[in-house]
Amino acid sequence: MIKISRGSFVTIKDIAEKAGVSVNTVSRALNDKPDINPQTKEKIEQIAQELGYVRNIYATMLKSNVTHTIGVIMPDSSNPFFSEVFKGIDKAARENNYQIIIMNSEGLYENEEKFLKTLLERRVDGILLFPMQKSYEDIQELIKEHFPIVLVGREIDGWNVDEIFSDEVKGGYLATQYLIEKGCKKIKIITDQLYNSASYGRLQGYKKALKEKGLTFSEDDIKICEGIHEGYHVKAGYDKTVEMIRKKEEFDGIFCYNDLIAYGAIKALKENNLKIPQDVSVVGYDDIAFSRLIEPELTTVKVKKFEMGYEAFQMLYKRIKSKKSDNSSTRKVLDIELIVRKS
Template sequence: MKKNYVTIKDIAAAAGVSINTVSRALNDKPDINIKTKRKVLEIAKEMGYVKNVTASSLRNRKTKTIGVIFEDSSNPFFAEVLKGIEKGSREKNYNIILMNTEKKYDLERKAIKLLLEKRVDGLIITPTQEKSEDIKELIKINIPFVVVGVNFENIDIDEIYSDDYYGGYLAGKYLIENGRKKFIMLNGFSYKSVAKERYLGFKKALDEYNIKDFTVYELEEGLENAYLKIKELIEKNIFFDGLFCYNDIFAFGAIKALYENNIKIPDKVNVVGFDDIAFANVLNLTTIRINKEKLGYDAFHRLYKKIKGDKNRIKEKLGVELIIRNT
């Protein structure tokens, strides 16, 4: 059933004043009698008036809304990034429309199209990086946007991401200094800058110690995929004692497989994750910490400046740190 919203015309008729007077009262203008203003506001409240933001945005050509596109909003990593975006948006009285692409490029393109049709003022996006055409199209149509969490090296756009290379290096160095000899890395797909940089940093640490005995497996993201890969390696009697995981979700799946096969952690195998999501502390996981809330907060404020007309392009790289626990 269609809802019949109360209009300012309805309020004006009930209050016995002009539409212009109602408008001034609802918008808190100073040039209105206090008694009249109170009367109008009381009647508006009694009638259940809801401001028509859409009409206002059409007049101002601003919706005070941004679109946020994540590749997997069920991942706790993105929940913490979103917390930072929300904190920034509240400071500037902006609203958020969140879309999830499930790491699929076609869904990413559809999400961008839908949000642009909603006339959002700008976008914060974590792209799949499988292809870059959609990012190039955003540049072409001149919509303010900020990429968060990944880095397009050859495209001049605003980005905020973590130092994945150094994080991979810290993970490798930690495993080596713990006396580990044979290494496995469970990585994401290398077309993503995150996976590529974490691998290169990890490899640099191994190269410094002249270690050549390591294997990298690229997997579709998800706890179950990491679990199945480690289970497979154990069943094939493939030995390893140092395990670096692309993210904490991979690490959780790997640990599950190791525990099920009575392989003690950290006695027999050291495991290092990446991201330091909330559950990492609960499971006592050694991991690389990213300041995820700052990632989101800085992304929003960068976007806000672009919406306000800032033409500069900024690539901001946030530091990471090794958090040693008991894996």
């Protein structure tokens, strides 16, 4: 877990006093100089970790405590969805003379935790984060210290933190409702692991639409993919669809967590001589650019990606500028839209 102290960062003098050694000894230990007793070095490093010490890379900027730099941690830079969100962040940042340090966590908590610490070392003024569930403890620490942070594309109910996200329940509902209106009776969902509000919300919308129409579903209809944040979205959609076909599962509609998964599902259906949408209808999510170009053109849920990024930066910038340690928070929910095409 990371520790910070915004405005009064832990110094090597603090570490020296607690360790009972000189400032020079602490400096040499933390900079891996060879002439330090190993036991002393280990003691100093342990104290530094306990105090939440982070190295000051931009010492000259620390005087004003402003670097005009923000950090952005995304789970998957290979996904065009996040590229579009970043375009919005970048435009807003440039308009306000801010620079960006962007990091790709690959959906792994250990990367996210490491990157959070790195960004704090760089003395960024604030952070935009697409959070993993396991990172909630770190987020709590940032909130407690009133460090400017905005959660993007995810929500955490009941938390005093700025966040911006889409109406995921509505998105899942509209996608499933469309499939039902197309005459689908047995609808599968291929989704991400249910550790974030996006996947959970879309699943809730899926269930709500089915229940309203009196259609049954079982846990076996919910296909959860592993490792899709590592760039394997298309393969995940392909593999899950092939698996359903081989098991001779009954289905005439597929709702996919994102467009990339839908591309994989469509490829699998075509290879098995199933016509889209005559035999199986497919709906994606995000409306990335390529969805207009595949065959058949993909019906999908449009997310306001650029707006999400642009507004996220504005929220963070306002938090940075306010310099207030209050307990208020801003929560923005972006509407979504079903884009009907040919799948």
